[in-house]
Amino acid sequence: MRSRKNNKVDYSILYSILIGxxxxxxxxxxxxxxxxxxxxxxxxxxQERIAQLHRSKQKRCLEEAMQEAEQVVDSLILExxxxxxxxxxxxxxxxxxxxxxxxxxxxxxNVHPLIIDTLE
Numbered sequence: 001m002r003s004r005k006n007n008k009v010d011y012s013i014l015y016s017i018l019i020g021x022x023x024x025x026x027x028x029x030x031x032x033x034x035x036x037x038x039x040x041x042x043x044x045x046x047q048e049r050i051a052q053l054h055r056s057k058q059k060r061c062l063e064e065a066m067q068e069a070e071q072v073v074d075s076l077i078l079e080x081x082x083x084x085x086x087x088x089x090x091x092x093x094x095x096x097x098x099x100x101x102x103x104x105x106x107x108x109x110n111v112h113p114l115i116i117d118t119l120e
Contacts, residue, residue: 036044
């Protein structure tokens with residue numbers, strides 16, 4: 001009975017080793033990329049830097065073009081508003097009326113109070 005237990009243990013170790021070797025074989029089957037040289041790395045970085053500078057210059061140029069376009073559009077809108085301003089001028093101010101003749105009173109008698117004080 002003891003020999004059977006040893007056999008089971010031996011098989012489990014054997015299976016573990018076989019699975020490990022199989023996994024190693026599968027991992028080694030990947031296609032490897034060729035090693036890049038120092039010159040290739042420098043060229044790649046240079047191309048990235050050139051592309052970055054190109055993008056930043058293009059962005060700056062676009063912003064400047066937008067500012068110029070805004071100025072042109074604003075001036076056109078102002079000119080259009082000035083030209084479409086109402087062409088009818090304001091009417092002139094009316095003249096002052098003539099001064100009326102002096103008003104002459106008919107009754108030139110003494111002035112008396114309207115309410116008589118009865119307490120006096």
